[in-house]
Amino acid sequence: MRYFVQYHKAADMGTYKPPDSGFIVLTNKRSEPRQGDRVSLVMGKGSPCRYSLCCSFVVDSVQRRATGRFRKQVLGSTGKHFTPFIPLNDMSWLPDLKRECGNFGFGPHHIKNHALINALEHAALP
Secondary structure (H helix, E strand, O other): OOEEEEEEEHHHHOOOOOOOOOEEEEEOOOOOOOOOOEEEEEEEEOOOOEEEEEEEEEEEEEEEOOOOOOOEEEEEEEEEEEEEEEEOOOOOOHHHHHHHOOOOOOOOEEEOOHHHHHHHHHHOOO
């Protein structure tokens, strides 16, 4: 299983709202998760930007979209939506995550740093 972080910029896309069922992230990027990979969605909102972990899920499929702004959708059925979202700004590892993800500019970004993967998983624990 590979681990990906997808960024959701609230200023461009509105505040993240979980779908009625399952999980979905939209992208135009070539680097994409595959079935069995894990995706965590991080939202940035406001100025100065406040980062939050919104959900984490296992990918069931990646599908092309015929219409809309984004060409692909990454879908999952197993995971967790965090209510409330988990604040990340006070996490000591957030600067490292941002650096690893190119300041969240690369779409779904494959995280290879095991310490960051562990930190994200730990942040998601109740």
